[in-house]
Amino acid sequence: MLDATLKTQLQSYLERLVQPIQLVASLDDGDKSRELESLLQDIASLSDKIEYLRTDEDLRKPSFAIVRKGTDIDVRFAGIPLGHEFTSLVLALLQVGGHPPKLEEDVQNQIRDLEGDFRFETFMSLSCQSCPDTIQALNVMSVINPNIKHVAIDGALFQDEVQAREIMSVPTIFLNGQPFDAGRMTVEQIIAKLDTGAAARSAAQIREKAPFDMLVVGGGPAGAASAIYAARKGIRTGVVAERFGGQVLDTMAIENFISVSYTEGPKLAVALEQHVRDYEVDIMNLQRATKLVPASEPGGLVGVELENGATLLARSVILSTGARWRQMNVPGEEQYRNKGVAYCPHCDGPLYKGKRVAVIGGGNSGVEAAIDLAGIVAHVTLVEFDSKLRADEVLQRKLRSLPNVEIIVSGQTTEVLGDGSKVTGIVVKDRNSGASRTVGLEGVFVQIGLLPNTEWLKGTLELSKHGEIVIDDRGATSVPGVFAAGDATTVPYKQIVIAMGAGSTAALSAFDHLIRTSAPMEQAVAA
Known part of the structure; x- marks a missing residue:
């Protein structure tokens, strides 16, 4: 699973382990489970302080826990934490293994002082550059305070759960089964939301x-x-x-x-x-x-x-x-923000696999987003307010070569439509004729500048x-x-x-x- 160079680099990091850890896997017969097992076995082979076990106890498969042996301290991943999340995996291995986290002592004390049971679930995608900060923050909190538990879930692998919970953007965080927050969060932000007195102390x-x-x-x-x-x-x-x-x-x-x-x-x-x-x-x-x-x-x-x-x-x-990011400021945009209206195609694109989406904006950012999304989703409608696209010609040629892309110029998005819980379409007005039409879709990516x-x-x-x-x-x-x-x-x-x-x-x-x-x-x- 890991190439020789990556194994060498990871082995040097794992020399910092202080306490023995276990990689406890829950797998099925699928290809992804075989990939995860190969990854975990590779990691276990790099240090005598790591033991690989397969129990299949977790309902989410493939998934695994990194457990500090003989304790209730653990960090969990549902999926294969590669891509942007490989760093999260390495940090979790080190921190569960006793390597001290890079957090100020007063912040660590705030985490230790949190009272209650906190069961966090974070839905992420491996292409999301915003997700690792949130994942790593909750992971380190769960290592410092055993009453905090966290599992990072790859939404692309657990689509049924994503749809059931109506998750339309990543990272999306649940606490004890209820929505907690969405978007990038640091340790300090999470503590501030859990510890209501933190803001007053900071102001003082x-x-x-x-x-x-x-x-x-x-x-x-x-x-x-x-x-x-x-x-x-x-x-x-x-x-x-x-x-x-x-x-x-x-x-x-x-x-x-x-x-x-x-x-x-x-x-x-x-x-x-x-x-x-x-x-x-x-x-x-x-x-x-x-x-x-x-x-x-x-x-x-x-x-x-x-x-x-x-x-x-x-x-x-x-x-x-x-x-x-500049918003369209049209009816429905704010109502369906993170429920189909998104601003980061790299982060949220994988959640729309096989669905129809629109990209608003024909500059470089918009056209690049449409090209990236076209490889994931069923269909992309790009809407540009101007009479022509403003992106570089090389990007325009690539966009026009894609079979599942429709380009609308002189188009003004006047409304985002939804069923109360998620986006169902947009209304686009032709700026030349004044006629409007409804485009049915499940996602809208806004790329119209700053x-x-x-x-x-x-x-x-x-x-x-x-x-x-x-x-x-x-x-x-x-x-x-x-x-x-x-x-x-x-x-x-x-x-x-x-x-x-x-x-x-x-x-x-x-x-x-x-x-x-x-x-x-x-x-x-x-x-």
């Missing part, structure tokens, strides 16, 4: 923080670059973000990041956060900014109010709040007609002491490498502002 801690020399709002590529450049100046630097990594976390393949031939968004996001943590930067994650309060006098403190009620103060602020996360700034500083933060060539906004960078600004090209450069520029400009307008800062070094 934030209120006690002294003013920052530079506060970065947003944790994407622009925010990370800003924080690193600020910290290297030796000044007190903070980062407040809803989720570190931002839009990069939802990016599948990255092939235009100079000097790196290929990487994936989640991997880059981890690297960004680790680089920032190499410096003395105060990272405040899971925090949403709701209001910017300009300084009352030149050189004064700028305030950033948070959703939890706390306020952070800083001598300078860099706004790098990024962007999110929307800047700047609503909270309206009325505070200058925004463009598209809602972008207006900046000059130094990253300065219309408010003194406030700078901005990345996809939330008027920078003409929304690219990772450009956001990083803009974040660096904004930090250097903010530092220049500080040394010209503020009293000397004890920590500051020469520019």
Whole structure:
């Protein structure tokens, strides 16, 4: 099952096992069960601390548990965790085997202090780049607290269960048989939802923080670059973000990041956060900014109010709040979000195997999505508002060569239809004739660009007609002491490498502002 190179790499990881573990399989006579058994036997052969057993006790087949021998600590997978989930498998082997997880001690204590029995089930797909974070978070929680149990389920292998539970997107999480949440979740996010007092404690801690020399709002590529450049100046630097990594976390393949031939968004996001943590930067994650309060006098403190009620103060602020997927804003879209309306074809595509779907948008993202989906689903209808597709010609040629794709141009999606629980179709208006028609289908993938996360700034500083933060060539906004960078600004090209450069520029400009307008800062070094 595993090639020689992968076996060698995995064997080196398994040398870190501290305690003996068992791989307990539940299999049937199918091909997938034979594949899983081969994988588990290969893994067991790589370490004398691993034992393979077959019990067939679990109703889901193929599935297996990684059990710390002689304890009730285990992690479970229903399916074959390869693809994006291979890392989840390796981490589960190590953590169940006693290798310490990379979590702050206070976070581990929060997990240990959770009271009650928690039975988590996460439905995922092996092509989903958002799923591993959620899987790994729940797995490590189940290792730290034996009252927490978790099984990761490959929805493509357990279609009957997917349909019975009406799962239309991944990752989808159930707790004790009831829907818990959907989408990427970190350990901190899961704890916050289980521990209702966590938000109040976090707000109290934030209120006690002294003013920052530079506060970065947003944790994407622009925010990370800003924080690193600020910290290297030796000044007190903070980062407040809803989720570190931002839009990069939802990016599948990255092939235009100079000097790196290929990487994936989640991997880059981890690297960004680790680089920032190499410096003395105060990272405040899971925090949403709701209001910017300009300084009352030149050189004064700028305030950033948070959703939890706390306020952070800083001598300078860099706004790098990024962007999110643009929605169609038509009837039915929000009602059927994650019930047939999706925004990530790589994540959710496998759930629509053999079904009919639509892709809204004829740019590169939309056409690439339609091409990928055409290899999985029964039929794809691509709807483009313009009179022609806007994707690169090579992509258009590939799309037009596919027999199960229909292309509609000059088409406006005016409504998403459903039966109350899932999508059943869309209404498309011909912009030339005005006639409308209903397209019957089970899934809608929206790929119509990005929307800047700047609503909270309206009325505070200058925004463009598209809602972008207006900046000059130094990253300065219309408010003194406030700078901005990345996809939330008027920078003409929304690219990772450009956001990083803009974040660096904004930090250097903010530092220049500080040394010209503020009293000397004890920590500051020469520019």
